[in-house]
Amino acid sequence: MLSNSLGLQANAKNLININTLDDLSLLEKLGDEEILILGAGTNVILGDYFNGTVIAVHLKGIEIRDDCISVGAGVDWADLIEYCLINKLYGIENLTHIPGSVGAAPVQNIGAYGVEISSFIDSVECFNLTKKKLETLNNHQCQFKYRESIFKLKDFVILKINFVFDKSFSPNLSYPSLNKFLNDHSIDVTSLTPRMLSDSVKNIRNSKLPDPKIEPNVGSIFKNPIVRSQDLDNEFLAGHRWDQVDGYTKLSSARLIELIEPELKIPDTLRLYENHSLVLINNGEASFDEVISVLNQIKSKIFKKFKIKLEIEPEIISS
Numbered sequence: 001m002l003s004n005s006l007g008l009q010a011n012a013k014n015l016i017n018i019n020t021l022d023d024l025s026l027l028e029k030l031g032d033e034e035i036l037i038l039g040a041g042t043n044v045i046l047g048d049y050f051n052g053t054v055i056a057v058h059l060k061g062i063e064i065r066d067d068c069i070s071v072g073a074g075v076d077w078a079d080l081i082e083y084c085l086i087n088k089l090y091g092i093e094n095l096t097h098i099p100g101s102v103g104a105a106p107v108q109n110i111g112a113y114g115v116e117i118s119s120f121i122d123s124v125e126c127f128n129l130t131k132k133k134l135e136t137l138n139n140h141q142c143q144f145k146y147r148e149s150i151f152k153l154k155d156f157v158i159l160k161i162n163f164v165f166d167k168s169f170s171p172n173l174s175y176p177s178l179n180k181f182l183n184d185h186s187i188d189v190t191s192l193t194p195r196m197l198s199d200s201v202k203n204i205r206n207s208k209l210p211d212p213k214i215e216p217n218v219g220s221i222f223k224n225p226i227v228r229s230q231d232l233d234n235e236f237l238a239g240h241r242w243d244q245v246d247g248y249t250k251l252s253s254a255r256l257i258e259l260i261e262p263e264l265k266i267p268d269t270l271r272l273y274e275n276h277s278l279v280l281i282n283n284g285e286a287s288f289d290e291v292i293s294v295l296n297q298i299k300s301k302i303f304k305k306f307k308i309k310l311e312i313e314p315e316i317i318s319s
């Protein structure tokens, strides 16, 4: 069984575990079979059977190397957050409580509350599956964008990530809901500590997002669409849109879904989370086909009504 936070039943033909760098010899022998690199499975929607080889990287360890902190892909993201808090390394407090492994973090350039991990990545050490050799990609070569990077091409097995964190604490409080939380809880920003910021983010997330261990889910099912501001009516999605640079606006997918939610036909095995319509929950025994059908319904209804194309955020593995 392949572990995945949506709780879908999934198996694969072959599995390669990378526990040490010596295990990379197994990757050198790979032929032209289908490959799936799997971390903790919190951002994938898996079909019943993967007719190929799954690669799971378990490299652990966090070490200081010159100005960088070098972290194994198999380290739990939560452990890296805690390591940074303890060791006075600053900048990623806003990314607290994102589930998954460190190795997957660059793949979709994880982001939350106004911070993206690409701002702290110096380089990524990986195994190039096409060239069958080790490579180190610098930040520029990773081609980071909103929820995007070169790693989505699937040519690279990420082994280690070299981070450069801030040495002084300069919190990013630009995100409205974070700002509101601090105000509502009378937290004075001048005396805010990294731990307080991290705990605040955790509290906000716990109030909005279901714990996948209790309510199986993959977090946000769609990216927030970014559209040309001139194509939008000024009042459209007021309070649920954010101006970007160069005349673009980011729209809340959650709000768009709320507007068409009554029209959706969702099977009993699934539901949209009551506190956040961007989260699809497996009530038990949902199938891959049911999940895909709900996602397609949402996409087509939103396109029909608003002419806005939603893009699914988790990766769909159908083979």
Ligand SMILES: Cc1cc2nc3c(=O)[nH]c(=O)nc-3n(C[C@H](O)[C@H](O)[C@H](O)COP(=O)(O)OP(=O)(O)OC[C@H]3O[C@@H](n4cnc5c(N)ncnc54)[C@H](O)[C@@H]3O)c2cc1C
Pocket: 005, 036, 037, 038, 039, 040, 041, 042, 043, 044, 057, 073, 098, 099, 100, 101, 102, 103, 104, 105, 107, 108, 109, 110, 111, 112, 151, 156, 157, 158, 159, 209, 210, 211, 212, 217, 218, 219, 220, 315
């Ligand atoms: C409740 C919940 C909340 C979430 N909130 C956020 C959020 O706020 N922001 C956000 O950005 N994401 C969020 N996510 C999505 C998810 O947590 C992140 O994308 C996370 O980085 C996925 O880690 P993973 O180890 O589970 O990766 P997986 O789901 O196993 O894999 C995700 C992708 O990364 C690839 N991959 C994994 N490991 C490697 C590797 N070593 N080398 C190369 N490719 C690899 C996989 O092939 C796949 O394409 C959330 C998910 C959940 C369930």
